[in-house]
Amino acid sequence: MRIWENRDAWGINNLVMSEVDAPGAPGDGEIRIRLRAAAVNYRDLVTVTNKTPFGKLPQIPFSDGAGEIVAVGAGVTRFVIGDRVCPSFFQGWIEGPPTARNRAVSLGSASHPGILQEEIVLNADYASAIPGHLDWIEAATLPCAGLTAWRALVVEGGIKSGDVVVVQGTGGVSIFALQFAKMLGAEVIATSSSDAKLARAKELGADHLVNYRETPEWGNAVLDITGGRGADHIVEVGGAGTINQSLAAAAVGGNILVIGILGGRSQELLMPAIFGKNLRILGISVGSRRHFEEMTSAISRHAMHPVVDRVFPFSDVPEALRTMEGAGHFGKLVVVLDA
Ligand SMILES: NC(=O)c1ccc[n+]([C@@H]2O[C@H](COP(=O)([O-])OP(=O)(O)OC[C@H]3O[C@@H](n4cnc5c(N)ncnc54)[C@H](OP(=O)(O)O)[C@@H]3O)[C@@H](O)[C@H]2O)c1
Numbered sequence: 001m002r003i004w005e006n007r008d009a010w011g012i013n014n015l016v017m018s019e020v021d022a023p024g025a026p027g028d029g030e031i032r033i034r035l036r037a038a039a040v041n042y043r044d045l046v047t048v049t050n051k052t053p054f055g056k057l058p059q060i061p062f063s064d065g066a067g068e069i070v071a072v073g074a075g076v077t078r079f080v081i082g083d084r085v086c087p088s089f090f091q092g093w094i095e096g097p098p099t100a101r102n103r104a105v106s107l108g109s110a111s112h113p114g115i116l117q118e119e120i121v122l123n124a125d126y127a128s129a130i131p132g133h134l135d136w137i138e139a140a141t142l143p144c145a146g147l148t149a150w151r152a153l154v155v156e157g158g159i160k161s162g163d164v165v166v167v168q169g170t171g172g173v174s175i176f177a178l179q180f181a182k183m184l185g186a187e188v189i190a191t192s193s194s195d196a197k198l199a200r201a202k203e204l205g206a207d208h209l210v211n212y213r214e215t216p217e218w219g220n221a222v223l224d225i226t227g228g229r230g231a232d233h234i235v236e237v238g239g240a241g242t243i244n245q246s247l248a249a250a251a252v253g254g255n256i257l258v259i260g261i262l263g264g265r266s267q268e269l270l271m272p273a274i275f276g277k278n279l280r281i282l283g284i285s286v287g288s289r290r291h292f293e294e295m296t297s298a299i300s301r302h303a304m305h306p307v308v309d310r311v312f313p314f315s316d317v318p319e320a321l322r323t324m325e326g327a328g329h330f331g332k333l334v335v336v337l338d339a
Pocket residue numbers: 040041042043144145148168169170171172173174191192193194197212237238241242258259260261262263284285286324327328329331
């Protein structure tokens with residue numbers, strides 16, 4: 001079978017596709033999955049370019065995929081051959097609060113192999129069924145980007161109809177957050193560096209649009225839009241580049257859901273805003289299998305479809321990563337494995 005890996009060196013240009021033996025029969029409690037599609041996350045760029053100090057070669061990248069079960073090991077009761085599943089991002093977190101232990105192993109991290117392989121054997125506890133109305137490409141987007149947005153707004157944020165949500169930029173997590181927020185009756189303020197992307201966000205239901213290049217102090221724009229009240233939830237993916245605008249944009253008692261560091265890792269904070277507004281600043285790292293299943297149940301009920309911008313053949317994984325690096329995409333980039 002074919003895999004992609006950084007074998008001898010890090011970097012997009014050093015990714016190599018090779019033929020390796022397919023995994024053997026699944027052991028007790030395991031399933032063997034034939035992957036059909038894999039979605040790109042910003043994290044994959046970080047891993048492939050070894051921006052974390054923990055990387056170990058060789059490394060198979062990517063966490064997010066969808067495929068069908070082609071064999072089940074003894075004792076597996078959750079699945080049968082032919083079931084359509086997504087592997088869980090965390091191979092260890094079924095339910096309950098996050099712990100160091102249940103999040104110790106994630107697919108495609110700096111030190112654990114990912115899913116860019118045609119077949120993979122996993123513990124059956126760490127995969128979940130795919131909504132029936134989604135194709136492989138759409139389903140592949142759910143394990144990291146979809147689940148992170150869901151956990152931020154729904155599980156931790158407790159979003160309600162009528163709440164005001166800010167989504168930053170138009171990448172994978174933010175577009176899922178926009179879709180979930182609209183699905184649950186919230187008012188959405190979308191920011192982007194591009195008017196063309198803002199027009200697409202409007203088509204998805206964004207109620208207010210702010211170009212953060214033209215309006216770098218977009219926190220004030222959020223206050224203007226909300227009559228001075230501010231936003232109830234801010235899906236914070238910009239990190240150092242956005243956190244102080246998020247503090248300015250938040251309503252009293254609002255949630256800042258800290259997810260990403262697209263605009264840098266560290267920044268001085270306007271501390272008085274945090275206690276003055278009684279803000280809740282919550283760190284999010286993806287979610288559990290239970291969160292995933294709550295999300296897919298809602299996606300099925302609302303017949304929601306993830307937004308996929310471009311699809312690449314398996315042979316073009318480096319091109320998919322370069323496209324993500326270029327940040328011209330809207331929503332998700334996906335690779336198909338059987339092409
Ligand atoms: N904590 C977690 O569990 C978790 C899970 C998933 C992702 N993440 C992190 O969340 C971030 C987003 O991930 P992703 O996969 O959704 O990324 P992505 O798809 O690559 O998003 C890229 C888009 O983000 C926007 N952007 C870039 N810099 C920005 C800035 N300074 N301010 C506002 N928007 C900015 C741009 O949108 P426009 O072109 O529209 O401006 C860009 O096109 C990354 O840092 C990722 O590592 C964390």
